[in-house]
Amino acid sequence: MDVSLYLVTSVLLGAASAAAAPPPFPRVQAVPVPGRQIAFEIDGTEAARYHYDASYHRPFVFPLIGPAGRPLTRITHPHDPDGHGHHLSIWVSHRSVNGANFWEDGTARIVHEGIEKIEDGQDSAALTVRNVWRNGDGVDVLKERRTMRLWALLDDERYLDVTLELTPAQDAVTFGKTPFGFMAFRVAKTMGVHDGGGTIRNSEGGVDEKEIFWKQARWVDYTGRVTPGEENGLTLFDHPENPRSPAHFHVRNDGWVGASFTFEFPYELRAGETLTLRYRLYAHGPQATSDAIDEHWKRFAKE
Numbered sequence: 001m002d003v004s005l006y007l008v009t010s011v012l013l014g015a016a017s018a019a020a021a022p023p024p025f026p027r028v029q030a031v032p033v034p035g036r037q038i039a040f041e042i043d044g045t046e047a048a049r050y051h052y053d054a055s056y057h058r059p060f061v062f063p064l065i066g067p068a069g070r071p072l073t074r075i076t077h078p079h080d081p082d083g084h085g086h087h088l089s090i091w092v093s094h095r096s097v098n099g100a101n102f103w104e105d106g107t108a109r110i111v112h113e114g115i116e117k118i119e120d121g122q123d124s125a126a127l128t129v130r131n132v133w134r135n136g137d138g139v140d141v142l143k144e145r146r147t148m149r150l151w152a153l154l155d156d157e158r159y160l161d162v163t164l165e166l167t168p169a170q171d172a173v174t175f176g177k178t179p180f181g182f183m184a185f186r187v188a189k190t191m192g193v194h195d196g197g198g199t200i201r202n203s204e205g206g207v208d209e210k211e212i213f214w215k216q217a218r219w220v221d222y223t224g225r226v227t228p229g230e231e232n233g234l235t236l237f238d239h240p241e242n243p244r245s246p247a248h249f250h251v252r253n254d255g256w257v258g259a260s261f262t263f264e265f266p267y268e269l270r271a272g273e274t275l276t277l278r279y280r281l282y283a284h285g286p287q288a289t290s291d292a293i294d295e296h297w298k299r300f301a302k303e
Helices: 003-022 208-212 290-302
Strands: 030-032 037-042 045-051 058-063 090-094 109-117 124-134 140-153 156-169 173-175 179-187 200-204 216-219 219-227 229-238 247-252 256-262 268-269 275-284
Touching: 030 109, 030 140, 037 124, 037 140, 045 140, 045 156, 090 156, 156 268, 179 229, 179 247, 179 275, 200 208, 208 216, 208 247, 219 247, 219 256, 219 290, 229 256, 229 290, 275 290
Parallel strands: 030 124
Antiparallel strands: 030 037, 037 045, 045 058, 058 090, 090 179, 109 124, 124 140, 140 156, 156 275, 173 268, 179 256, 200 219, 216 247, 219 229, 229 275, 247 256
């Protein structure tokens, strides 16, 4: 064979072989499943699930699995399930959007419009969706683009990042003064201070509801038992580039944490503007000291 022809043939065969090689297998995947749900999996094991069926008043995440293999969150208050049916594990809402209450279950709803993108990868998987906030009169007041990214960490710990991009659907939107909204979670009953002997901590050294309730902080953590002999925890990080950071946190010894955006003052979002908010949930094991959690927050702050 002519040398030049041999070289050309070798190059073409090499290129074809490279083109046929499959990409690295994604360890972390976002998998659509029946019932209008997306399961986030790490090495084939479910770590979290996003629910967006129209029968709900708002989309939510349930469960988020911790390092012990048990859910860190629950649906509703353990002693008032009917009165707190709006406590949907991990959720986004607000009590006053142009006067409409999206927090409690009423006529206002956050409605799923479509899935924009699903990404799988070696270290993380992401889901981007479009939602519309529709008031009780059926009028769209707010458009939302939400991106959730699940990160696989060492020792079966994980991050769940939530990025919100909020834009008025028509005219300006006013988020009224309230401690309720935007980002919140409710822990498993056995993790609660009252029901399980758990502990709430914040970045400022506060402990439990008496020292943390309505106080500003970079993060708030809820740690408690998920098995008879093992504790896990869940921390909510407020990104320092969020407007009005550090957030005021609404916490309760009965098991819930919320980052308040308009605790002190209303916030006006003009037509055509976009409000971007970033939060991170850190699911961790019993070894997470306050100093260790703060290092994770610093990592988030730099991103």
